[in-house]
Structures are given as C-alpha cells and as structure tokens.
Amino acid sequence: AQTVTQSQPEMSVQEAETVTLSCTYDTSESNYYLFWYKQPPSRQMILVIRQEAYKQQNATENRFSVNFQKAAKSFSLKISDSQLGDTAMYFCAFMKRSSNTGKLIFGQGTTLQVKP
Amino acid sequence: EAGVAQSPRYKIIEKRQSVAFWCNPISGHATLYWYQQILGQGPKLLIQFQNNGVVDDSQLPKDRFSAERLKGVDSTLKIQPAKLEDSAVYLCASSLVAGASYEQYFGPGTRLTVT
Numbered sequence: 226a227q228t229v230t231q232s233q234p235e236m237s238v239q240e241a242e243t244v245t246l247s248c249t250y251d252t253s254e255s256n257y258y259l260f261w262y263k264q265p266p267s268r269q270m271i272l273v274i275r276q277e278a279y280k281q282q283n284a285t286e287n288r289f290s291v292n293f294q295k296a297a298k299s300f301s302l303k304i305s306d307s308q309l310g311d312t313a314m315y316f317c318a319f320m321k322r323s324s325n326t327g328k329l330i331f332g333q334g335t336t337l338q339v340k341p
Numbered sequence: 342e343a344g345v346a347q348s349p350r351y352k353i354i355e356k357r358q359s360v361a362f363w364c365n366p367i368s369g370h371a372t373l374y375w376y377q378q379i380l381g382q383g384p385k386l387l388i389q390f391q392n393n394g395v396v397d398d399s400q401l402p403k404d405r406f407s408a409e410r411l412k413g414v415d416s417t418l419k420i421q422p423a424k425l426e427d428s429a430v431y432l433c434a435s436s437l438v439a440g441a442s443y444e445q446y447f448g449p450g451t452r453l454t455v456t
Binding site: 229257258267268269270271272275277316318320322323326327328329330331332333334 | 439
C-alpha cells in the first residue's frame with residue numbers, strides 16, 4: 226500500500242519570501258506520478274504541479290517548483306515570491322501509473338499562511 | 342467552461358438519519374470521483390466511476406454508503422444511516438478519462454455535520 230506523509234501541519238512565510246513544503250511517500254511501485262494540490266479557504270481544490278517519476282528533471286510552474294528525490298522518496302514544493310493568494314492548505318498526492326485508475330492518495334496537508 | 346457542481350453545500354443531520362449529496366461533473370468528463378475529507382486529513386477516495394460503471398469502490402463503507410451515476414453524467418452519494426464519524430467534507434471530482442495525464446477537477450464540496 227502507498228502512503229504519503231506531510232510532517233509540517235502549519236507553516237507561515239512573509240510576502241515575497243520563499244517557502245518549502247515537505248512531503249515523503251512510500252511505495253513499491255516504479256511508475257507513478259506525484260502532485261501538489263492547493264485548497265484555498267472555502268474554495269475548490271486545484272492542481273498546482275505534477276511530476277512523473279520516470280522524469281529526472283524537476284517540474285516547474287511559474288513560481289512553483291519541486292525537488293523530487295526518487296531514491297529518498299521525497300517530493301518537496303518550493304514557492305518563490307510568496308503572495309497573499311498563496312494562503313491555503315497544500316496537499317501532496319500520489320497516483321499509480323495505470324490505465325484505468327485515477328486514484329489519488331493524499332497526505333494530511335500543510336496549512337500555509339502568507340503574511341503581509 | 343462550467344466547473345464541477347455540488348449540492349447542498351452544507352448539511353446538518355442527526356445520527357441514524359439519511360442524507361444524499363449530488364454532483365454534476367464537467368460536461369464530457371467520463372470519470373467521476375467521490376472523496377471523503379475528514380477535518381485535519383487529506384481526501385480519501387470513496388468511489389470512482391467510469392461513465393456509469395464502478396471502477397473502484399474498495400474504500401466505500403458499503404453497509405451504509407451507496408452511490409450511483411445513472412446515464413453516466415450526474416452522480417448521487419447516499420449515507421444511510423449516518424454515524425458521528427461520517428462528519429466530513431464530501432468532494433466530487435471529474436476528469437476527461439481516468440489516469441494521471443488527465444487532471445482531476447474538484448467541486449466545492451458538501452460539508453456534512455452529524456450530531
């Protein structure tokens with residue numbers, strides 16, 4: 226069975242600063258995807274960034290980037306130039322690379338507060 | 342493009358009562374998911390539909406939970422009878438088809454409180 230662990234329940238950062246959220250996972254699968262989702266207060270969960278395990282290059286999306294360490298089973302999210310709108314709960318998630326399932330396995334989440 | 346719609350947004354019931362949640366996915370999305378998000382935890386998949394067939398319901402408590410997706414579009418999730426531990430946000434998501442290459446789009450959720 227796969228597990229995803231986020232060890233930081235809450236974090237805070239000053240506006241314009243950089244923050245890194247941690248995530249570790251456990252799996253015996255060799256082909257999988259990792260995701261970071263953002264859930265703003267009282268709003269829909271949205272996808273922030275996706276990493277394919279067979280790709281060594283770390284994914285980036287504008288101010289968001291990941292540090293994917295496959296051997297260590299670590300998948301951290303770096304937010305650069307933090308903005309007030311980044312305040313949200315962030316979830317790390319795992320998905321097996323399979324043709325007929327889209328099952329996401331989520332971590333417990335990290336609440337990020339961006340302070341002005 | 343309209344997003345995933347869910348109703349009601351909030352529901353308060355007493356234990357042993359029944360409740361139903363409705364989800365309307367994005368038009369054309371074949372895959373629909375129901376997740377349960379208990380306070381302080383990440384969402385957990387309850388059931389996944391591909392069109393109107395069930396792909397995965399391994400974590401659905403079938404003695405009290407049921408779900409259907411008639412005609413492969415809208416879906417209803419029912420709890421009967423509810424327990425205190427069912428208090429959670431129930432999220433519906435949809436994707437064009439199943440798989441990691443296809444983004445899952447989430448609805449706003451239904452917050453259920455069982456007293």
